[in-house]
Amino acid sequence: MRMTRINLLVILSILLSLNSRLVCASADATATADTMSPQQRRVYQPQPDQGLLGIAVYYSKMTSSLLNEVLRFNIERGRANLYSGEISYRLSPQNPLSQFFDQFRAKFEVNGNVTYQNDPIGTIYEVNPYIDVRWINFPWNHFLTTTFAIGEGVSYASAIPWREQRDMGKQINGRRFENYLSFEATLSLPKRPDWQLLYRIHHRSGVFGMYDSSNSGSTAVGVGIRHYFT
Numbered sequence: 001m002r003m004t005r006i007n008l009l010v011i012l013s014i015l016l017s018l019n020s021r022l023v024c025a026s027a028d029a030t031a032t033a034d035t036m037s038p039q040q041r042r043v044y045q046p047q048p049d050q051g052l053l054g055i056a057v058y059y060s061k062m063t064s065s066l067l068n069e070v071l072r073f074n075i076e077r078g079r080a081n082l083y084s085g086e087i088s089y090r091l092s093p094q095n096p097l098s099q100f101f102d103q104f105r106a107k108f109e110v111n112g113n114v115t116y117q118n119d120p121i122g123t124i125y126e127v128n129p130y131i132d133v134r135w136i137n138f139p140w141n142h143f144l145t146t147t148f149a150i151g152e153g154v155s156y157a158s159a160i161p162w163r164e165q166r167d168m169g170k171q172i173n174g175r176r177f178e179n180y181l182s183f184e185a186t187l188s189l190p191k192r193p194d195w196q197l198l199y200r201i202h203h204r205s206g207v208f209g210m211y212d213s214s215n216s217g218s219t220a221v222g223v224g225i226r227h228y229f230t
Helices: 002-034 038-044 067-071 096-102
Strands: 052-063 077-090 106-119 122-135 145-157 177-188 195-205 218-228
Touching: 052 195, 067 195, 067 218, 077 195, 077 218, 096 106, 106 145, 122 177, 145 195
Parallel strands: none
Antiparallel strands: 052 077, 052 218, 077 106, 106 122, 122 145, 145 177, 177 195, 195 218
């Protein structure tokens, strides 16, 4: 009987301890939510039926490197300069696509990109509609808010860029309509995640002949800023 009472007292003390910890954790979570800035709430805790609209501008420099080389930061400067403007829309949390990518801890976005290219052959305009998947939850976000995105779409250029007409110094078959691929990393202050500094890889290619193009593509690397309307 004495052992039973001791066991009951031990169990009761454990339950009381666990309850106090849960209360503390709940209070901490509430305090964290209460101390969030309006921008943090809008970016990280949007209403179920609300998306997130953003605009970005960035400058990039054409490279003469292949995409796999650029991804390894083995970059050789090319001859063209690119100036881009972009509008993006992150789907609302209740959207089925958003719910699907939530299981990968990622967000789904739809983007429209317009680029002016000062190319050796002359002025070129690009229109690049694409979608991307963006990861926003990183363990160091309380210190430096970080996101990473991979985008895929199509690209139409008003003329074939000089870089896409040559591969390894040889004349090749390029196309105005090709595939568009982007890689992007952003950094922002924890209190203002709505303003981001971005690093962008801007890539056009024929995807190994899929677009009836034998070229290896063109890859530009640049920096810019993005603002989410909160």
